[in-house]
Amino acid sequence: xxxxxxxxxxxxxxxxxLSPYKFNRRAVGDDDVHVxxxxxxxCYADIVWTRNRFGDSKYxxxxxxxxxxxxxxVGSNVKRFNVGDHVGxxxxxxxxxxxxxxxxxxxxxxxxxxxxxxxxxxxxxTITKGGYSNFIVVHERYCFKIPKSYPLASAxxxxxxxxxxxxxxxRHKMNEQPGKxxxxxxxxxxxxxxxxxxxxxxxxxxVFSTSxxxxxxxxxxxxxxxxxISSDEDQMKALTKTLDFIIDTASGDHPxxxxxxxxxxxxxxxxxxxxxxxxxxxxxxxxxLKTISGSSVGGTKDIQGMIDLCAEKKxxxxxxxxxxxxxxxxxxxxxxxxxxxxNxxxxxxxxxxxxxxLSPYKFSRKAVGNDDVYVxxxxxxxxxxxxxxxxxxxxxxxYxxxxxxxxxxxxxxVGSNVQRFNVGDHVGxxxxxxxxxxxxxxxxxxxxxxxxxxxxxxxxxxxxxTITKGGYSTFIVVHHRYCFMIPKSYPLASAxxxxxxxxxxxxxxxRHxxxQPGKxxxxxxxxxxxxxxxxxxxxxxxxxxVFSTSxxxxxxxxxxxxxxxxxxxxxxxxxxxxxxxLDFIIDTASGNHPxxxxxFLLKTCGVLVLVGAxxxxxxxxxxxxxxxxxxxxxxxxGTKDTQEMIDLCAEKExxxxxxxxxxxxxxxxxxxxxxxxxxxxxxIDIENSLK
Numbered sequence: 001x002x003x004x005x006x007x008x009x010x011x012x013x014x015x016x017x018l019s020p021y022k023f024n025r026r027a028v029g030d031d032d033v034h035v036x037x038x039x040x041x042x043c044y045a046d047i048v049w050t051r052n053r054f055g056d057s058k059y060x061x062x063x064x065x066x067x068x069x070x071x072x073x074v075g076s077n078v079k080r081f082n083v084g085d086h087v088g089x090x091x092x093x094x095x096x097x098x099x100x101x102x103x104x105x106x107x108x109x110x111x112x113x114x115x116x117x118x119x120x121x122x123x124x125x126t127i128t129k130g131g132y133s134n135f136i137v138v139h140e141r142y143c144f145k146i147p148k149s150y151p152l153a154s155a156x157x158x159x160x161x162x163x164x165x166x167x168x169x170x171r172h173k174m175n176e177q178p179g180k181x182x183x184x185x186x187x188x189x190x191x192x193x194x195x196x197x198x199x200x201x202x203x204x205x206x207v208f209s210t211s212x213x214x215x216x217x218x219x220x221x222x223x224x225x226x227x228x229i230s231s232d233e234d235q236m237k238a239l240t241k242t243l244d245f246i247i248d249t250a251s252g253d254h255p256x257x258x259x260x261x262x263x264x265x266x267x268x269x270x271x272x273x274x275x276x277x278x279x280x281x282x283x284x285x286x287x288x289l290k291t292i293s294g295s296s297v298g299g300t301k302d303i304q305g306m307i308d309l310c311a312e313k314k315x316x317x318x319x320x321x322x323x324x325x326x327x328x329x330x331x332x333x334x335x336x337x338x339x340x341x342x343n344x345x346x347x348x349x350x351x352x353x354x355x356x357x358l359s360p361y362k363f364s365r366k367a368v369g370n371d372d373v374y375v376x377x378x379x380x381x382x383x384x385x386x387x388x389x390x391x392x393x394x395x396x397x398x399y400x401x402x403x404x405x406x407x408x409x410x411x412x413x414v415g416s417n418v419q420r421f422n423v424g425d426h427v428g429x430x431x432x433x434x435x436x437x438x439x440x441x442x443x444x445x446x447x448x449x450x451x452x453x454x455x456x457x458x459x460x461x462x463x464x465x466t467i468t469k470g471g472y473s474t475f476i477v478v479h480h481r482y483c484f485m486i487p488k489s490y491p492l493a494s495a496x497x498x499x500x501x502x503x504x505x506x507x508x509x510x511r512h513x514x515x516q517p518g519k520x521x522x523x524x525x526x527x528x529x530x531x532x533x534x535x536x537x538x539x540x541x542x543x544x545x546v547f548s549t550s551x552x553x554x555x556x557x558x559x560x561x562x563x564x565x566x567x568x569x570x571x572x573x574x575x576x577x578x579x580x581x582l583d584f585i586i587d588t589a590s591g592n593h594p595x596x597x598x599x600f601l602l603k604t605c606g607v608l609v610l611v612g613a614x615x616x617x618x619x620x621x622x623x624x625x626x627x628x629x630x631x632x633x634x635x636x637x638g639t640k641d642t643q644e645m646i647d648l649c650a651e652k653e654x655x656x657x658x659x660x661x662x663x664x665x666x667x668x669x670x671x672x673x674x675x676x677x678x679x680x681x682x683x684i685d686i687e688n689s690l691k
Contacts, residue, residue: 003027008133009324010060011050018050018327021060023129025137033081033143034073035089039321040131041066041156042330043189044251045091049119050331053345053362058119064131065091065117066159068152071143078140086146088307090159091297093117093128093138105301107141132324144304147311157317158307160297161189165247166197166306167298168270174245178202183239183246183262185230187214187222190249190272192318195222198247200313206243208259210367221318230254231369236262241288249273252344252364255465260284260292270295276363279465347690348473349663350400351390358390358666361400363469365477373421373483374413375429380471381406381496381658382682383528384590387670389459398459404471404684405431405457406499408492411483418480426486428646430499431636433457433468433478445640447482472663474690484643487650497528497656497681498646500636505533505586506645507637508609509540514584517541522578522585522601524569526553526561529588529611531657531680534561539652545578547598556679560657569593575601580627588612595631599623609634656681662689 003024010021028034046063048054067089071081081087094115095107108114115122118130130136146155169175174182175197182203184194191207195218198205206226207218218224228235239262246259246269257280259269268291271278284290298306309315322330350361368374386403388394407429411421421427434455435447442450455462458470470476486495508514514521514537521542523533530546534557537544545565546557557563567574575597582601585608592614599608599619604627610617611634623629637645648654657680661669669682684690 004135006129006133006135008062008129009327010062010129010132011057012060014052014057016047016051016331018063018132018331021062023060023062025129025135026124026126028073028075028137030075030077031139031141032075032137033071033078033087033140034135034137035067035069035087035143036072036135037067037069037131037133039068039153039156040064041160041319042327042334043160044334045160047331047334056119058127061119062129062132063118064133065089066156066161067117067131067136068146068156068159069135072135075140080140081143081145086148086150086152086155088144088146088155088159088303089117089131089136089138089142090144090163090303091117093120093136093142094122097141101299104299106299108297108299132327141300144300144307146307150307150311151316153319153321154316155307157189157193157319158310159303161317162193162310163298163303163306164272164296165190165194165249167302168272168293168295169194169197169201169245169247170302170305171295172245172268172270172293174198174203175201177244179204180244181206181242183208183243183259184224184249185246185254185259186249186251186273187218188249188251189317191247192222194247194249195224196315196317199223200309200315203245206239210369230258241265243267246270247272250275252366253277253466256280256292257284257465260290263288263290265289267291268293272296277467346469346473346475348402348469349666349690350402350469350472352400354392354397356387356390356670358472358670361402363400363402365469365475366464366466368413368415368477370415370417371479372415372477373411373418373427373480374475374477375407375409375427375483376412376475376687377407377409377471377473378685378687379408379493379496379660380404380684380686381500382666382669382673382684383500384673385500387673390670398467401459402469402472403458404473405429406496406501406683407457407471407476408486408496408499409475409686412475415480420480421483421485426488426490426492426495428484428486428495428499429457429471429476429478429482430484430503430642431457433476433482434462437481444638446638448636448638471686472666472684472690474686481639484639484646486646490646490650491655493658493660493683493685494655495646495649496683497532497658498649499642501528501656501681502532502649503637503642503645504611504635505529505588506536507641508611508632508634509533509536509584509586510641510644511634512584512607512609512632514542515540516583519543519583520545520581522547522582522598523563523588524585524593524598525588525590525612526557526680527588527676527678528656528681530586531561533586533588534563535654535656538562539648539654542584545582569597580604582606585609586611589614592616595619596623599629599631602627602629604628606630607632611635658683660685664689
């Protein structure tokens with residue numbers, strides 16, 4: 001018997017757009033069942049692989065692994081099924097059928113690898129095609145009998161969403177202990193089935209969600225006993241040590257320790273969602289003898305048992321039946337449901353290791369909280385800190401790292417408590433995105449110096465335990481306190497570098513009263529920070545002298561940036577001629593250099609502010625004592641200074657000198673920064689290049 005033409009819908013590329021597609025299914029073998037597909041559930045995995053989010057999609061991709069239908073042919077060796085039977089096919093269609101796991105009915109854990117229903121490589125080398133098609137041919141072992149009294153449309157979601165939560169519940173004996181307590185994190189396709197099974201097993205069920213809009217569904221539609229907003233610390237603390245089990249269905253990154261604290265002694269948390277990482281304190285396990293376990297779908301034995309239970313107990317998934325022509329819109333709706341009800345997928349560029357090479361990376365951003373602003377990023381400046389962090393220069397980088405802390409963009413959503421910003425506003429986000437908001441420094445608008453430690457915009461541990469990810473990405477969600485209004489008359493591309501390079505020099509200049517017309521300022525170094533120090537100095541009416549080791553910078557300093565003087569710092573005569581002539585010096589140099597020669601250029605009570613990052617500072621005490629001079633440090637600036645700086649730049653038309661590049665050029669830009677080949681700041685055009 002020859003192969004047979006099959007009509008399906010497929011994605012041809014990473015856009016994920018589905019359209020009609022004809023292909024061949026294999027002929028029915030002796031052990032095979034030919035299933036006329038009547039229904040197929042839409043799973044989030046369909047989105048993942050049609051859009052190549054793991055980089056392994058084999059186009060064209062025919063998705064679908066929640067398949068229900070009617071047997072139309074059977075092979076000569078098939079005994080379990082007859083023509084006309086109602087059957088289901090789930091997430092896998094082959095395994096070795098000989099290893100210990102297959103022998104135990106755990107085929108999805110096959111030691112030689114289960115073959116997934118779509119985008120998998122089958123034993124004959126062909127690429128499997130899924131249930132968005134009119135029939136499938138599959139070995140009888142991977143078919144499941146559906147009682148004819150159970151609707152095929154309702155049966156389809158059981159084959160992934162249902163079994164994914166049912167299997168670990170059975171394995172951990174949640175079905176044998178009526179009266180025990182179960183927490184369910186997330187209320188999507190998996191979460192709502194966990195609630196249904198929990199109630200069928202006689203458990204007391206609490207639903208955890210980031211969205212209050214889920215409350216009515218959880219309690220009244222699904223019959224949960226309790227509902228908790230997971231971001232509400234008081235509600236969470238009230239449940240400490242009250243739960244026997246937790247099923248975590250959340251797909252986005254989220255903290256685990258707060259949930260582990262809710263478990264009783266010997267409690268179990270089962271992860272079935274797909275967070276990018278699981279991070280928690282060992283104490284969460286040690287004290288209370290608690291367990292965290294993982295699970296993915298289930299074996300053939302559990303699947304048939306689940307289908308039979310659903311038919312017996314009349315457990316039905318909540319579904320919306322759609323025609324195939326609506327599939328693309330359904331997928332978009334599923335993505336939107338994911339973003340509104342919980343975390344949202346974000347596209348960025350990340351470094352995976354100390355090579356620092358950046359490449360496309362998908363990850364989850366938190367949902368918009370009551371105090372948050374959702375910013376569609378249009379531009380992000382490239383800072384030398386991005387190079388340092390991606391290459392693990394300090395030995396503390398948490399990979400994958402998405403750099404970028406000079407962020408400019410447009411507000412697209414705001415939380416219910418946000419008063420300062422509206423949708424459509426132009427805003428910036430700088431070097432930090434959180435702080436305690438309660439210490440002396442935070443109360444003084446110096447959040448960068450938070451007494452409990454500020455949270456940096458990327459590669460930093462946030463208050464919920466997640467690792468922050470920066471502005472080389474399509475959007476960011478941040479507490480409104482750490483957003484800054486950018487006048488719409490000021491170009492967003494120009495605004496981006498202000499959020500680090502600009503504020504790093506502006507803040508100490510204000511703090512040390514350098515905005516005094518007629519005073520004299522020295523600027524060491526003429527890179528991203530140095531050129532902004534020159535611009536601010538001139539805006540403040542100062543007489544500005546630039547110091548550089550390179551004579552090639554002279555024309556730029558004097559004619560492009562408007563400095564009053566230029567000195568080659570290695571020329572002792574030029575340096576000596578300026579002895580005791582400067583009121584202030586801003587030192588932006590990142591490399592090691594002597595300090596005494598510069599200190600002697602300061603007048604009595606003069607101040608040198610260090611904003612660069614040499615490996616050490618070494619100078620003679622006489623450089624300070626003799627003229628009552630000071631050397632001070634500064635790092636970025638607080639929220640008050642940042643907003644004032646942006647307003648000043650808009651008013652005075654102060655613009656950084658930038659080179660706008662697409663995201664694909666970022667790695668080359670890093671190399672040029674290392675080679676000091678940039679004038680004076682690269683800015684990534686996120687909006688038009690990161691797709």
